[in-house]
Amino acid sequence: MKQSKKFILLLPILCLLFFTSVKAQKIWSLEDCILYAYENNISIQQQVLATEYNDNILKQSRMDQLPNFNAGLNQRLAFGRALDETTYRYTENRRTFQSTVNVASAVTVFQGLQQRNTIQQNEFNLMASLQDLEKLRNDISMLLASGYLQILFNMELLEVAQIQHETTLQQVERTSKLVEAGSLARGSLFEIQAQAASEELNVIEAQNALDISYLTLTQMLDLDSVGNFQIEIPEFGDVARDPIDLTVEEVYQEGLGLLPRIRSAELQVRSAEKGLSIAQGGRSPSLILSGAYGTGYSDFNQLLVGIDPENNPIWDDYPFWDQMKDNRNIYFQLGLNIPIFNKTMVSTNISNAKLNVLNNKLALETAQMDLYKNIQQAYADAKAARRKYLATETALVSMEESFKYTEEKYEVGLVNAVDYNIEKTRLTNTQSDLLQAKYDYIFKMKVLDFYRGIPIRL
DSSP: OHHHHHHHHHHHHHHHHHHHHHHHSOEEOHHHHHHHHHHHOHHHHHHHHHHHHHHHHHHHHHHTTSOEEEEEEEEEEEEEEEEETTTTEEEEEEEEEEEEEEEEEEEEEESTTHHHHHHHHHHHHHHHHHHHHHHHHHHHHHHHHHHHHHHHHHHHHHHHHHHHHHHHHHHHHHHHHHHHTTSSOHHHHHHHHHHHHHHHHHHHHHHHHHHHHHHHHHHHTTOSOOTTOEEOOOOOOSTTSSOOOOOHHHHHHHHHTTOHHHHHHHHHHHHHHHHHHHHHHTTSOEEEEEEEEEEEEETTOEEEEEEOTTSOEEEEEOOHHHHHHHTOEEEEEEEEEOOOOSTTHHHHHHHHHHHHHHHHHHHHHHHHHHHHHHHHHHHHHHHHHHHHHHHHHHHHHHHHHHHHHHHHHHHTTSSOHHHHHHHHHHHHHHHHHHHHHHHHHHHHHHHHHHHTTOOOOO
């Protein structure tokens, strides 16, 4: 009795937790899938790292224009014969302690504009890397759209199979009554039962296909498991209501200036051209300005403080900070380096850079040709898919009327079960064909929109 009271008290809490869990369950739209992939896909993350790497290279090339600045501190303990760097005299049979401090800086004043061209080349490389990242995102978006539409197709296919199975089960019940009343032979019941069993198998196969399509999409998203993964079911309406008014040339011209693959290839050409300018800069003289400051201390060094009456020098200890002050040395240097002969290295670099420019131009031309061919194919596929969808839609209307007429005749015994099953199978096949044509057309149109630079949405 006490347990029953406890259960009654806990029941509202359990219900609240259940409905909260159901409410919190995420329904994934295609946009949700795409955004999730953008943030979690490993290939995208790798491309992001490659982009950041190119950004670091660009930043470093800009910093290379600045002077370098370095400092050094040396402490040396020598025994026996050693050179004293503050006096440039050799010590004999003694221990010597020396300290030196130096600061140096250098800057390239001119080097055939190589630094400036390197910066511009790295800018193009970074922009090309960003376009490659966008291309990868687009490719993954297309894969996700295909997987998403496959789930929607399998959902509707399962629904058709279930409806057909339910209809046949109803006919089994009617046929059984007619057989019992003596209006039909028992063979008709066996035939309609066989049809019901076959359609039950179709339901199972459709459910399996749906489960596999869910698994495929979750694997594309790199989710741990399918679990309670569910997708949002959009409203498509009349998908083929509007004709395809665009031409292949119009789609091509739109995609030419928008698609990341083309933009990346164009930027690679410009990068290669800057690479050629860098190689040609190797023929130019380079002008480098440098300077340094240094000082030092040695315990061997002594300070001359006077002359004794016999004209002998009088030496005293030379304090550390006095030496550091007196031994200061500063220099500035302007160096000119003129390339005369470097084993044809410069000429080879220029020749290779020219070849790289030609290769990237061919890659750009190939990308443009492939784009035009792909758009031609996508345009033809979309046109064909629309015609197939409209034709199948018309055929389904006729098939439904035909089946309705056959069903009415079967119920009054004018048609046997074999003819009824044949007509029902034809209807089911036509319904499946229409679903396949519908989602095939939707996907083909999304491909065509993709080439126009339109984001993938359902």
